Amino acid sequence: MPSSRDLSVSTIAIHGGRTLDSHASSILFPLYQTSTFVHDAVGVDKGFSYSRVSNPTVDALEKAIGALEGTPPAVCFRTGMGAVTTLFLSVLRAGDHAVLSDVVYGGTMRIFHEVLYGIGISGSFVDTSDPAQVEAAITPATRIIFIETPGNPTLKLADIEAVSQIAKRHSILLAVDNTFLTPILQKPFELGADISVLSTTKYIDGHNATVGGSLATHDEKLLERFRLIRKTIGSIQSPFEAWLVLQGIKTLPARLKLHCEHAAEIAGWLEKHSAVDHVYYPGLDSFPQKGLAEKQQSAPGAMIAFELKAGTEAAIRVLNSVQLCSRAESLGGLETLITHPSSTTHADVDPELRRKLGISDGLIRLSVGLEDAADIIADLEQAFAATNCSE
Numbered sequence: 001m002p003s004s005r006d007l008s009v010s011t012i013a014i015h016g017g018r019t020l021d022s023h024a025s026s027i028l029f030p031l032y033q034t035s036t037f038v039h040d041a042v043g044v045d046k047g048f049s050y051s052r053v054s055n056p057t058v059d060a061l062e063k064a065i066g067a068l069e070g071t072p073p074a075v076c077f078r079t080g081m082g083a084v085t086t087l088f089l090s091v092l093r094a095g096d097h098a099v100l101s102d103v104v105y106g107g108t109m110r111i112f113h114e115v116l117y118g119i120g121i122s123g124s125f126v127d128t129s130d131p132a133q134v135e136a137a138i139t140p141a142t143r144i145i146f147i148e149t150p151g152n153p154t155l156k157l158a159d160i161e162a163v164s165q166i167a168k169r170h171s172i173l174l175a176v177d178n179t180f181l182t183p184i185l186q187k188p189f190e191l192g193a194d195i196s197v198l199s200t201t202k203y204i205d206g207h208n209a210t211v212g213g214s215l216a217t218h219d220e221k222l223l224e225r226f227r228l229i230r231k232t233i234g235s236i237q238s239p240f241e242a243w244l245v246l247q248g249i250k251t252l253p254a255r256l257k258l259h260c261e262h263a264a265e266i267a268g269w270l271e272k273h274s275a276v277d278h279v280y281y282p283g284l285d286s287f288p289q290k291g292l293a294e295k296q297q298s299a300p301g302a303m304i305a306f307e308l309k310a311g312t313e314a315a316i317r318v319l320n321s322v323q324l325c326s327r328a329e330s331l332g333g334l335e336t337l338i339t340h341p342s343s344t345t346h347a348d349v350d351p352e353l354r355r356k357l358g359i360s361d362g363l364i365r366l367s368v369g370l371e372d373a374a375d376i377i378a379d380l381e382q383a384f385a386a387t388n389c390s391e
């Protein structure tokens with residue numbers, strides 16, 4: 001196969017990092033659904049020993065994600081939170097400190113509150129859309145900056161390049177949770193990041209079939225450390241889930257193109273609708289950081305958040321009235337999902353902090369799927385009408 005550098009992203013998604021299996025050359029890499037591997041002799045094996053440490057199918061997925069990231073093979077985990085947890089346990093010890101986006105996924109906040117604070121690791125959650133606040137939060141104990149951009153659910157952006165310059169000046173690591181865009185729409189390494197974090201549960205799988213995560217970096221020592229901690233805490237991806245994700249990745253660029261087209265259409269419709277108070281979508285002229293989105297993303301993505309003029313109760317009635325959109329957590333799959341962040345993804349976040357972050361109780365989040373955009377619009381319209389939101 002030609003070098004990945006010569007291939008377009010659609011080709012890399014299908015062929016990047018792929019090898020034919022050595023037994024039968026099946027076009028799909030086989031599923032090695034096994035816990036253990038037989039040694040040829042004492043101390044002689046074929047590179048695999050036990051599936052908590054590594055597995056050929058998980059290995060194949062790691063190569064495929066590495067090809068998309070433009071890095072050596074990634075390290076894959078049972079969940080996105082498995083990846084996030086392994087990252088922090090790999091680079092932080094008691095007494096260390098991290099700086100994080102105030103709009104990170106609720107689970108990333110919870111790992112600090114429920115686990116890391118208890119073992120002497122501290123974290124500051126700051127508005128990383130303002131690089132000055134990132135720099136001001138750094139202490140001599142800071143080892144890592146962790147940003148999520150776009151942030152969840154208001155899609156607030158952080159300037160990856162500006163934050164990476166701060167990280168370099170202070171000799172600390174920069175990790176970017178790129179789950180909302182994937183390396184197809186945003187390339188953290190080209191913007192100076194050291195580590196890319198993905199919940200593969202979302203667009204990478206794309207079919208709402210699996211839960212998983214990955215860490216990618218160019219730093220071989222960090223990769224080795226991630227694998228060691230993964231083996232120690234037992235957070236490796238399962239072979240079957242890895243096999244499913246290997247299939248999902250192949251259509252990632254094609255899916256994202258359609259996801260983004262549909263999201264742009266729906267966001268434009270929402271913004272014009274008389275029942276809607278505010279729409280958060282990086283592709284709209286009204287989005288305050290549209291310029292930054294254009295600078296560091298190749299498309300606005302397919303996540304939208306909006307608020308209704310009629311307020312919280314009306315928003316809940318709309319959520320209960322949709323017929324095609326699915327009321328569900330998660331994002332990035334073929335099905336359009338509609339979520340109420342304050343009672344689901346961000347339910348554990350202190351209500352006062354939620355309000356400060358712009359996550360009102362009336363905020364609705366849409367993960368735009370691949371149904372025809374007109375059908376989603378018709379579904380929202382009937383839900384607005386059924387709940388007397390439409391004026």
Ligand code: PLP
Nearest residue numbers: 079080081105177179199201212
């Ligand atoms: N990062 C982001 C941005 C997320 O949205 C999520 C989950 O929603 C995670 C990480 C955690 O991933 P998982 O649910 O696969 O553990």
